[in-house]
Amino acid sequence: MRPFHPEFIFTALRQILPYLWVTIATMAGTVFFGSLAGILLARAKIRRGPVLRALSEIYIYVTRCIPSIVMLFIVYYGLPEFMLAFGIDINNFSKAFFVIVTFSILFAANMAEVFRAAYESIDPGQREAALSAGLSEWQAFYRIILPQCIVVALPNFTNALVNLMKEGSLSYTIGMLDVMGKGQLMIGINHGSYSLEVYLALSLIYWAMTLVIEHGFGTLEKHLSKGRKIVAAS
Amino acid sequence: MLEVKDIHKSYSGNEILKGVSLKVEKGDIIVILGPSGSGKTTLLRCLNFLERAEKGSIDFDGIHTEFKSATGHQINEIRKRTGFVFQNYNLFANKTALQNVTEGLIVARKVPKKEAVDRAKQALDKVGLSDRYDYYPSQLSGGQQQRVGIARAIAVNPDVILFDEPTSALDPELVGEVLNVMKSLAEEGATMVVVTHEMGFAQDVASRVVFMDGGTIVEEGTPHEIFSRPRDPRTIQFLRRILREDYEYSI
Amino acid sequence: MKLNTDFMIKTFLAALKGIPVTLEITVVTLLLSAPIAFFMALKRLHKKGIGSRITAGYVSFVRGTPIVLQILFLYSLLPSLLNYLLNRVLELDFDVFGVPPILYAFAVFGLNTTAVLSEVFRSALLTVGHGQMEAAISVGLSRRQAYLRIIIPQAMVSALPNICNTTVNLLKSTSLAFMMTVKDIMAIAKVQAAYGYNYIEAYLVVLLIYILLCTLVQLLFKAVERYLSSYKKLVTC
Numbered sequence: 182m183r184p185f186h187p188e189f190i191f192t193a194l195r196q197i198l199p200y201l202w203v204t205i206a207t208m209a210g211t212v213f214f215g216s217l218a219g220i221l222l223a224r225a226k227i228r229r230g231p232v233l234r235a236l237s238e239i240y241i242y243v244t245r246c247i248p249s250i251v252m253l254f255i256v257y258y259g260l261p262e263f264m265l266a267f268g269i270d271i272n273n274f275s276k277a278f279f280v281i282v283t284f285s286i287l288f289a290a291n292m293a294e295v296f297r298a299a300y301e302s303i304d305p306g307q308r309e310a311a312l313s314a315g316l317s318e319w320q321a322f323y324r325i326i327l328p329q330c331i332v333v334a335l336p337n338f339t340n341a342l343v344n345l346m347k348e349g350s351l352s353y354t355i356g357m358l359d360v361m362g363k364g365q366l367m368i369g370i371n372h373g374s375y376s377l378e379v380y381l382a383l384s385l386i387y388w389a390m391t392l393v394i395e396h397g398f399g400t401l402e403k404h405l406s407k408g409r410k411i412v413a414a415s
Numbered sequence: 416m417l418e419v420k421d422i423h424k425s426y427s428g429n430e431i432l433k434g435v436s437l438k439v440e441k442g443d444i445i446v447i448l449g450p451s452g453s454g455k456t457t458l459l460r461c462l463n464f465l466e467r468a469e470k471g472s473i474d475f476d477g478i479h480t481e482f483k484s485a486t487g488h489q490i491n492e493i494r495k496r497t498g499f500v501f502q503n504y505n506l507f508a509n510k511t512a513l514q515n516v517t518e519g520l521i522v523a524r525k526v527p528k529k530e531a532v533d534r535a536k537q538a539l540d541k542v543g544l545s546d547r548y549d550y551y552p553s554q555l556s557g558g559q560q561q562r563v564g565i566a567r568a569i570a571v572n573p574d575v576i577l578f579d580e581p582t583s584a585l586d587p588e589l590v591g592e593v594l595n596v597m598k599s600l601a602e603e604g605a606t607m608v609v610v611t612h613e614m615g616f617a618q619d620v621a622s623r624v625v626f627m628d629g630g631t632i633v634e635e636g637t638p639h640e641i642f643s644r645p646r647d648p649r650t651i652q653f654l655r656r657i658l659r660e661d662y663e664y665s666i
Numbered sequence: 667m668k669l670n671t672d673f674m675i676k677t678f679l680a681a682l683k684g685i686p687v688t689l690e691i692t693v694v695t696l697l698l699s700a701p702i703a704f705f706m707a708l709k710r711l712h713k714k715g716i717g718s719r720i721t722a723g724y725v726s727f728v729r730g731t732p733i734v735l736q737i738l739f740l741y742s743l744l745p746s747l748l749n750y751l752l753n754r755v756l757e758l759d760f761d762v763f764g765v766p767p768i769l770y771a772f773a774v775f776g777l778n779t780t781a782v783l784s785e786v787f788r789s790a791l792l793t794v795g796h797g798q799m800e801a802a803i804s805v806g807l808s809r810r811q812a813y814l815r816i817i818i819p820q821a822m823v824s825a826l827p828n829i830c831n832t833t834v835n836l837l838k839s840t841s842l843a844f845m846m847t848v849k850d851i852m853a854i855a856k857v858q859a860a861y862g863y864n865y866i867e868a869y870l871v872v873l874l875i876y877i878l879l880c881t882l883v884q885l886l887f888k889a890v891e892r893y894l895s896s897y898k899k900l901v902t903c
Contacts (some may be wrong), residue, residue, distance in 0.1 A: 391730035519805025
């Protein structure tokens with residue numbers, strides 16, 4: 182059994198934690214672009230013509246089948262060459278760019294399903310009642326339907342976010358220096374001798390982040406769903 | 416045949432039953448009336464040990480025990496000799512109408528399959544569902560589902576059948592078919608304890624009416640006694656309210 | 667940009683040899699995990715004692731950390747731990763480094779999938795209403811009979827879509843098995859790619875194979891679902 186130094190876990194935590202903002206920033210970027218694309222995909226699936234709907238469905242189906250690491254490699258190796266064909270050189274772009282592109286592509290499909298399910302869970306009577314009360318289509322959506330959608334979508338969104346964080350740890354494989362990347366770097370510098378300690382430190386960080394995300398959004402959901410309680414109880 | 420004494424039951428500090436005693440003789444049709452929250456459903460569920468009463472005793476055709484200390488064997492024995500009809504039917508969603516009825520015969524009572532099927536078909540015929548043997552619950556109307564529920568309860572030849580508001584989940588136009596089935600069971604001499612809001616059924620069919628309020632039995636007697644000459648002010652108030660509603664409903 | 671199609675066909679044929687390995691990991695993992703997961707789900711539903719709390723902690727930890735981290739951690743821990751236990755403690759003179767890497771893959775993916783499946787089973791059991799248990803008891807079934815004949819068959823049907831999801835996710839995460847030197851689709855493609863720097867082509871081939879495998883899994887589950895949910899027939903249409 183190799184020697185185990187529990188105290189090194191703290192050393193590792195101290196050195197890794199400063200890189201947490203890199204992980205969080207790339208996640209934020211991914212959530213932003215992925216959600217935008219997800220909204221478009223969901224719209225296409227809900228009400229656009231048959232062609233757009235089919236395209237959106239194919240996109241969602243295919244991305245659901247792709248392992249994140251395969252997507253990451255394809256984007257990382259393929260996108261620069263693809264762009265070069267248009268005369269654009271992105272070879273020197275930051276690693277974070279490729280990470281955000283990769284995970285936005287995947288996250289968009291998740292979001293599309295989350296948004297669509299949430300939208301469809303709202304009784305059409307809500308819209309009709311809003312319209313008959315004199316609200317415009319946009320007001321009906323914005324003031325009545327959207328707030329209800331958000332409550333329904335929150336648990337699934339939380340899930341997708343946690344998954345994004347966990348899958349995002351693969352970014353180290355293309356040399357991204359986030360939490361996971363820093364951990365791997367530490368192991369490399371020490372020639373592998375502190376790997377268990379570092380992995381434990383990393384596990385603690387990811388686990389804590391998961392709990393924080395789940396707890397935070399759980400509280401938010403409870404706060405937002407006040408009006409729905411009575412319905413659920415009856 | 417069935418006698419319970421001094422049942423007490425509470426949920427998280429709220430006493431729902433405050434010492435209820437009830438005696439059922441063979442062939443009795445006992446209808447339990449009362450406002451919601453009076454404890455009538457809880458009483459029925461205690462009889463079948465779906466809820467465990469904290470205090471009180473039960474005497475069921477030779478089995479005598481305190482509720483608190485009843486053994487698994489005694490509970491099983493009592494359950495096997497009673498039928499229970501649920502408010503929301505609770506048909507087994509993964510079984511056909513016929514299988515819903517045979518389940519308790521074959522699995523719990525070890526009746527041979529062929530005999531079980533025969534008995535189940537008889538029971539389903541009796542409730543007027545001879546053309547619905549192989550339908551799943553999701554393919555049946557509420558009234559049909561409840562009739563399967565009744566068939567399931569009578570197929571095991573129970574000594575007593577407990578009905579927990581069997582018609583209150585039904586659309587008004589489906590109530591009649593279920594009440595008719597119950598009425599014909601009563602005419603055949605079945606022993607029944609029925610919790611319901613159907614005043615007409617209580618008046619026509621009951622051999623005894625029990626009025627409950629606030630976790631106790633306020634008054635009991637023949638339908639004539641309860642409906643024509645109620646003594647307790649709570650009974651009078653309840654009946655006045657219900658019957659007035661019925662009256663207003665009919666105009 | 668031009669893709670090297672000859673290379674892609676060659677890689678495709680080579681990577682096909684990895685399919686049995688990928689499927690083996692997926693199937694063995696599921697078979698190992700399902701019974702344990704089911705037992706854990708029951709434990710947690712009854713909320714009895716310390717067992718349920720340990721299970722909850724285990725599930726939370728596994729679901730809260732990336733699978734790649736679990737792979738790296740266990741793959742650096744298990745061989746030396748085994749070596750220590752078998753050779754130092756039990757003095758067996760066992761060649762730990764001759765253990766086929768696929769066994770480590772079973773262990774890692776098994777630990778992960780058990781946690782995920784136990785949640786799937788737990789929520790499925792919760793979807794079967796309490797009334798079903800009461801009705802079963804009222805016709806005289808024992809709790810065990812009620813579980814076996816009424817509750818579990820219904821729970822399985824409602825769990826199927828989630829089991830399908832779990833399987834697809836498991837299939838996808840086996841693409842990380844190459845980190846434990848398992849020769850699966852991904853590992854073969856990586857080797858092929860490294861020869862002539864044809865990375866994109868190699869990974870596009872992997873992507874294609876995964877789409878095919880996922881489709882296969884989903885069709886399979888659709889068929890099972892159709893077979894099992896005969897009692898819901900008319901509701902859905």
